[in-house]
Amino acid sequence: MWARLRLDIGWADIFYGMVQSVIGVKRDAWQTRVEAVWSPRGACLSTLSVRTGFDLLLGVLDFPPRSEILITALTVRDMVGIIEHHGLVAVPIDLNCLDLAPDPKHLRSAITPACRAIVVAQYFGGRNSLEPIARIAKEKGILLIEDAAQAYTADSYRGSPHADVSLFSFGPIKTASALGGAMAMVRSPGVLARMRERQAAYPEQSRWAYLRRLMKYAVLKALSCRFAYGRVVGVCRLFGVDYDGRINAAVKGFAGADFFDQIRRQPCAALLAVMARRLGRPNAARMAVRRENGTMLMERLQPPLMCPGGRAADHTFWVFPVWTSDSAATIGKLRRLGFDATQGDSMVVVDSPAGRSELRAAGVERIRAGWVFVPCYAEMPPGEILRLAEALSTRSD
Ligand SMILES: *Cc1c(COP(=O)(O)O)cnc(C)c1O
Numbered sequence: 260m261w262a263r264l265r266l267d268i269g270w271a272d273i274f275y276g277m278v279q280s281v282i283g284v285k286r287d288a289w290q291t292r293v294e295a296v297w298s299p300r301g302a303c304l305s306t307l308s309v310r311t312g313f314d315l316l317l318g319v320l321d322f323p324p325r326s327e328i329l330i331t332a333l334t335v336r337d338m339v340g341i342i343e344h345h346g347l348v349a350v351p352i353d354l355n356c357l358d359l360a361p362d363p364k365h366l367r368s369a370i371t372p373a374c375r376a377i378v379v380a381q382y383f384g385g386r387n388s389l390e391p392i393a394r395i396a397k398e399k400g401i402l403l404i405e406d407a408a409q410a411y412t413a414d415s416y417r418g419s420p421h422a423d424v425s426l427f428s429f430g431p432i433k434t435a436s437a438l439g440g441a442m443a444m445v446r447s448p449g450v451l452a453r454m455r456e457r458q459a460a461y462p463e464q465s466r467w468a469y470l471r472r473l474m475k476y477a478v479l480k481a482l483s484c485r486f487a488y489g490r491v492v493g494v495c496r497l498f499g500v501d502y503d504g505r506i507n508a509a510v511k512g513f514a515g516a517d518f519f520d521q522i523r524r525q526p527c528a529a530l531l532a533v534m535a536r537r538l539g540r541p542n543a544a545r546m547a548v549r550r551e552n553g554t555m556l557m558e559r560l561q562p563p564l565m566c567p568g569g570r571a572a573d574h575t576f577w578v579f580p581v582w583t584s585d586s587a588a589t590i591g592k593l594r595r596l597g598f599d600a601t602q603g604d605s606m607v608v609v610d611s612p613a614g615r616s617e618l619r620a621a622g623v624e625r626i627r628a629g630w631v632f633v634p635c636y637a638e639m640p641p642g643e644i645l646r647l648a649e650a651l652s653t654r655s656d
Contacts, residue, residue, distance in 0.1 A: 260489035261634040261643065263506070263599045264578060266480045267545075268436045272533060273477050276438070279529035280470040286463065289531035296539045297442050298417060304443045304455050305531060307464055308512065309408045309428040310337050311522045312443035312454070313378075316404070316424060317345040319453040322375045329369055329377040331361055332609045332620030333627065334406070337518065338378070339609055344519065351609035352377070353620040356582070359568035360387040362622070363395065369618055370399055379422075380406035383578050384434070384553075385571025386416065393421035411435055412575045413541035418444040429534055431476055432510055434577055435541070437533040438472050439464075439512070440526050464527040479509065492599065507604050548637040550575045552644050556635050559648035567626045579635035581651060586631045589651070593633060596650045600633045 293305050306312040322328075324346040330338065332351035342349040353365045359382040366377075379392055389405060396403040405419050408428035413435060418425025425444040429437040445451035482491050495502035513521045526534075553576025557569045565582050568574075583589045586602060593600040608627050611618040633647060 260492055260594070260597045260599050261485055261639060262483040262488045263601050263603075263632060263634055264432055265483060265636045265638050266431065266436060266476060267434050268438065268476070268480070268537070270477075270480075272437075272536060273473050273480070275536060276473045276529055276533040277470060279532045280466040280473065280527070283466060284528045284532065286525065286528035286531060289528045289535060290526075293531045293535040293538065294442075296535050298444065302444055302446070302448075302451065303417075304445065304451060304458065305526060305534065306441045306443060306458065307439060307524050307526045307530075308430060308522060309406070309426045309441040309443075310335075310341060310513070311458075311524070312426050312441050313338065313404075313406075314341050314344075314519070314522060315454045315457055316443070316445075316450070317341065317347070318457060319450055320376070320402070322347060325373065327371060327374040327612075329366065329374060329401075330609055331359075331378065331380045331406075332623040333359070333382065333606055334378075334380055334609060335408075335605055336607045337513070338406070339607075340518070347375075348373075348612050349609055350374070350615075350618060351611055351620040351623070352379075353622045354626075356565070356567050356622060356626050357570040358387055359383070359385065359571055361392060363391055365620075366392065366395060370395075370401070374399065374401055376402040376404055378404045378406055380408070381410040382568045382571065383409060383574075383580060384412065384549075384576050385568050385574040386410050386412075386419075387571050389419040389421040393419075408433065408441075409577050412573075412577075413543050413546045423447065424450075429537065430512060431472075434546075434575075435537045437530060437537050438476050439469070440530050440534045458525060461523050461525045464524045464530065466527045466529050469527050469530050475509075488599065489597070503601055507601070511605070545637045546575055549577075552576070552635055552637065552639060552641070553579055555641065555644050556633075556648055559645070559652070561652045564651060567630060576635060579633050580626075580630040581633055582626060582629045583631055583651075584629060586629055589631050593631075593647075593650055596646070598634050598647055598650065600631045602630065603632050 339349045352361045405422035405425040407425045427442045429440040590600045
């Protein structure tokens with residue numbers, strides 16, 4: 260069975276990280292090195308996660324209480340939690356289903372005098388131009404933050420030139436994963452310096468915690484190859500284990516008691532070293548195959564099936580969502596044919612603020628309710644992509 264996703268990290272990277280954790284290298288040198296690899300101009304800060312960088316940014320900006328932060332309505336749950344933790348109000352912005360870009364009309368109608376910033380995410384490996392949004396942001400005097408957590412594609416993109424801040428993630432399931440870590444590109448040198456200073460006061464991530472993480476994902480990586488995965492799923496079924504929920508829970512970062520205590524840490528030297536290794540050797544060939552496979556599948560989807568965001572500019576299909584009118588039946592059918600499809604649960608729809616239901620992101624709610632993530636990655640041969648396309652286009656019984 261084809262697993263829903265392949266971890267994008269090699270055995271050599273994992274082994275390298277284990278060695279670095281055990282020998283306990285110095286973190287300052289690695290931080291300088293990884294930031295130089297990422298941005299020779301030095302306009303970036305390496306952090307433990309995108310959520311860490313976003314929390315640092317809001318801490319430094321220190322907006323007045325109840326200021327509004329617009330955010331494209333599809334995000335990971337914690338992003339909204341971080342906004343609220345800073346005493347701010349998250350306001351959802353609806354998206355067009357074809358390219359998952361913000362709807363400028365909806366955006367304009369959501370802007371009030373209390374609005375201070377807008378967070379625009381790039382989805383699923385696509386990258387839309389932020390120029391139209393930047394024009395509105397400039398006119399209204401609000402900050403433009405690009406959530407590029409899903410947007411690294413082993414090329415030279417370091418964030419939209421129109422964004423004030425761009426946040427990239429190298430968490431476990433992301434492209435060029437270091438099993439953690441993130442990069443914040445910050446246009447304002449003053450803001451960057453204050454974020455750096457604030458982070459320097461954080462305790463360091465334990466290298467043993469990072470080593471445990473490397474070991475855990477080594478096991479998950481071994482189990483996710485096609486041969487092993489089908490057997491694992493078979494055994495889970497036999498014992499009535501909800502493997503879908505277990506997998507989703509297993510790849511969740513920071514699931515423990517105090518979320519802010521966990522994210523407010525400096526990345527350990529071993530994590531920075533793995534990031535430097537991965538970012539210094541971008542795998543463009545793998546990305547090209549991923550793009551080809553995704554494009555091939557998208558071109559074969561018959562309406563009413565569609566790929567939300569599939570028409571985004573410069574798409575490399577980090578994951579592949581398919582919108583269907585009957586997601587449960589589609590998942591059942593695909594699993595019988597050896598494709599582990601899932602509804603996933605890491606991304607949520609941002610609620611409208613209390614008393615402002617006219618700001619509901621109805622388009623995103625509709626997409627979220629009917630999407631199914633199907634396996635589609637570089638390791639799958641073209642014949643399997645075609646078989647998947649065919650399975651999707653035939654009606655279930
Ligand atoms: C993964 C992700 C994040 C969080 O990234 P971390 O580095 O794990 O904190 C934020 N936003 C989006 C859209 C993501 O996909």
